[in-house]
Every structure is written in C-alpha cells, then in structure tokens.
Amino acid sequence: MDHLFLNVLNVVLPVLICAGIGYCLAVFHAPFDNKVIGGIVSKVGYPTLIISHLPTTKLAVGTFLDMMTAAALAVAAFGVLGFLALRGLRLPVRAFLTPLMHGNVGNIGLPITLLALGDAGMAYTMAFVVVVLVSIFTVGMWIPAGEFSPKKLATSPIIYAVIVSLILMATGQSLPQPISRSFDIMGGLSIPLMLLTLGHTLATLRINSLGRAVLLTALHLVMAVAIASALIWLFGFTGTERGALILCCLMPSSVATYLFIDQHVPEYGPDVAGFILVSTLTTIVVLPVALAYWI
Template sequence: MEHVFLNVLNIVLPVLICAGVGYGLAVARAPFDNKVIGGIVSKVGYPTLIISHLSATKIQIATFLDMMAAAALAIAAFGVLGFLALRLLRWPVRAFLTPLMHGNVGNIGLPITLLALGDAGMAYTMAFVVVVLVSIFTVGMWIPAGEFSARKLATSPIIYAVIIALTLMATGSTLPQPIAKSFDILGGLSIPLMLLTLGHTLATLRTGSLGRAVILTGLHLVLAAGIATTLVWLFGFTGVERGALILCCLMPSSVATYLFIDQHVPEYGPEVAGYIMVSTLTTILVLPLALAYWI
C-alpha cells in the first residue's frame, strides 16, 4: 500500500510543484500577464502540441475518435444533469452551468495522464482536451452571454490543428523534420505555462461564500463517477483509454470558465471562483485515490 501511494505521489507532486511556482509568482507580485500567456497557449501552444504529439504517437485513430465522442457525451451529460440539478436547487443556470460542464483537462489532465499513463494516455487525453476547448469557447461562452457566435468556432486554431493531426494519423504521414522539431518546441511550452497559469490564477481569484462551492464540488464528483462508469461501459474502454477517460471526467472546474462568468454575470463571479478553488483542492485528494484504486 505504501508503494502504491508513493507512486501516486510521484505523479501528482510535480504538477502541484509547478502550479505552486505560479502561485508563488502571484504572492510575490511578479509580472505575469494571464491574458498574454493564455493567448499564446490557446493560439500556439495547444495547436502545435496537438499536431506534434498526435502525429508522433502510435495510437488507433478509431479509438481516438471514440474518445472524442466519449468526451462530447461526457460534456453533454454534465450539461443536462447539471442543468436539472441547478433548476432543482433554484440556482442561476447562466452562472453555474458552464463551470459545472467543463473540467480542467488542459492544466491538470494532460500532465497527470502523461505522468500516470505515458504518451498514449496523454494522446487520448488530447482528444478530450480538444472537445472541451471547443465546447468552452463556444457553448461555454454562449450560456453566460446568452448569445450564439459561429465565428468563434470557425476561427479557432484548435479545430484546424485537429484536422491536420487526424489527417496525418489516418495517412501515416509525418511532418517535414524542421517543422516537426519546431512544433515539438512550441508545443512543449504548453504544459509548464498552463500549470504556472493555474497556480497564478488560483492565487488571484476573488472568492466569495464557499457554501455553494462545496455543494457544487460534491455534485460534480458524483456526476463524474457516474458518467465515467457509464461511458467506460458504453464504449468498452480498457487499459490506457479507460484510465484517461476516468481521469478526464474527474478533473476540477476549468479556470477558463471564470472569465466568461466574470464578464457576463459578474455578481456570481466570486462564488464561481470559490467553486473552482474548492474543486481544484478536492481533486488533489481525489486523484491519489482514483489512481490507486480505480485506474
């Protein structure tokens, strides 16, 4: 048992240390522009990471597409069940549904699955990340804003990176070596920058009452366990893909969703920030248990 938890600690601790450095930068008031770094990651880091990693990793494209389908179903399930729960609790859907639907699979999910499941695990998590990112920057914005924008979807670099990566995977082609090396370098920026940003953002969030945060965190974990179990059975996932799906479903609320809530329903911003904080801290306790006993 001690050996199991030591292995789990070796997986989780590097992620916490990197996020802790970002937290320390915020406490020290060091210059750190979240918007600039977020733009670099979303417009350069993520697309190049997707292309370079997926084109170099030997995984079945059919299973990768199955994981994308499972991710879409997971988000839809979180959305439908979250909507019903929020209506039952009589809490504002515009404020809390987006953060309840979207997990932090980028900042936490990618490094955790890379350390726990290797390159293949990270590749399958990429499928989840792609779907979550597209959902965050479309549905995730539309719910709090109360409006639809197809332009955001059509101009997302993530979409075109996925198309290129899937084409390379399907044809067995590779990028020219100079481009592949460049994408490796640029994509390698993503995970450390995401972890630094996570820690910095958590240190600077303006949190409110934590009562709703605790209830939402508990609700999310219950939904995550049920949705992950159902999808694993539905798709027949085993091994690495099973582990990646479970970890992705367990991820805490995405920090990116806070920006939309703060912009469109700012009166609930502090409570959403509290939920993000509590769910992130709770995940630190839940992940070792999941890695030791479920995956």
C-alpha cells in the same frame, strides 16, 4: 501499499509544485499576464502540441475519434445533469452551468495522464482537451453571454490542428523535420505554462460563499463518477483508454470559465471562483484515490 502511495505521489506532486510556483508568482506580485499567456497557449501551444504529439503515438484514427465521441457525450451529460441540478437547487444556470460542464483537462489533465499513463494516455486526453476547449470557447461563452456565435468555432486553431493530425495519422505521413522540431519546441511550452497560469489564477480568485462552493464541488464529483462509469460501460474502454477517461471526468472545474462569468454575470463571479478553487483543491485527495483504487 507504500510503493503504490509513492507512485501516486510521483504523479501528483510535480503538477502541484508547478502550479505552486505560479501561485507564488502571484503572491509576490511578479509580472505575469494571464491573458497574454493564455492566448499563446490556446492559439500556439495547444495546436502545436496536438500536431507534434498525436501522429507519433501510433493510435488508430478510429480509436482517437471514439475518445472524442466519449468526450463530447461527457460534456453533454455534465450539461444536462448540471442544468437539472441547478434548477433543483434554484441556482442561476447562466452563472454555474458553464463551470459545471467543463473540467480542467488542459492544465491538470494533460500532465497527470502523461505522468500516470505515458504518451498514449496523454494522446487520449488530447481528444478530451480538443472537445472541452471547443465547447468552452463556444457553448461555454454562449451560456453566460446569452448569445450564439459560430464564428468562434470556425476560427479556432485547435480545430485545424486536429484535422491536420488526423490526416497525418491516417496516411502515416509526417511533417518536414524542421517544422516538426519547431512544433515540438512550441508544444513543449504548453504544459508548464498551463500549470503556472493555473497556480497564478487560483491565487487571484476570491471566495464569496464557501458552503455553495463545497456543494457544487460535491455535485460535480458525483456527476463525474456517474458519467465516467456509464461511458466506460457504453464504449467498453479498458486499460489506458479507461484510465484516461476516468481522469478526464474527474478533473476540477476549468479556470477559463471564470473569465466568462466575471464578464457577463459578474455578481456571481466570487461564487464561481469559490467553486473553481474548492474543486481544484479537492483533486489533491480525489486524484490519488482514483489512481490508487480505480485506475
């Protein structure tokens, strides 16, 4: 039991330490531009990480596409269940559906699955990251804004990075070595920058209603367990695939969604901030339990 606890601690603690450093940067008012760093990660870091990592994992294209399909179904299920729950609780859908739908699979999911499940686990998580990021920057923006804009989807670098990666995986080809090494370096920046940004952002959030934040966190966790269990049964996932799917579904609400809520429905910004903060802190307990007893 002690050995199991130590293994779980070795997975979770590095993530918490890196995010904690970002938190300290905010506390001590060190220069840190979330918007600039977020843009670098989404436009350069994620695409290069995908292209540099996916073709080398020896995953079959069909297997990767299966995980992408599962991820799309997970996001859709969170959306449907979240919509029904918010209607039942009489909470505004425009404010709370986007953070309920989208987990923080980038900032927390990638490093956790890399440490817990290795390169293959990280590759499966990338399938989830692609789907969630595309959804965040399309549906996730449209819901609070109340408008539809397919241009965001067509201009997303992540879409093209996935296409390139799938071609390389299917053909067994690789990029020229100078390009491959450049992508390795740029992609390697993504995870530490994401964790620093996560900690810095959490330090700047202000909670309005703690009770509502706890309620939404509990709702999100119940939905996550139900959706992960259903998808494992539906796809017959085992081993690393199963572990990656469970961890991705258990991720807390994405920090990125707060920006859209604050922009389009600012009166609910503090409530959403509270939900994101509480759900993120809850993972300190949820992830060790999942790693020890479910994965």
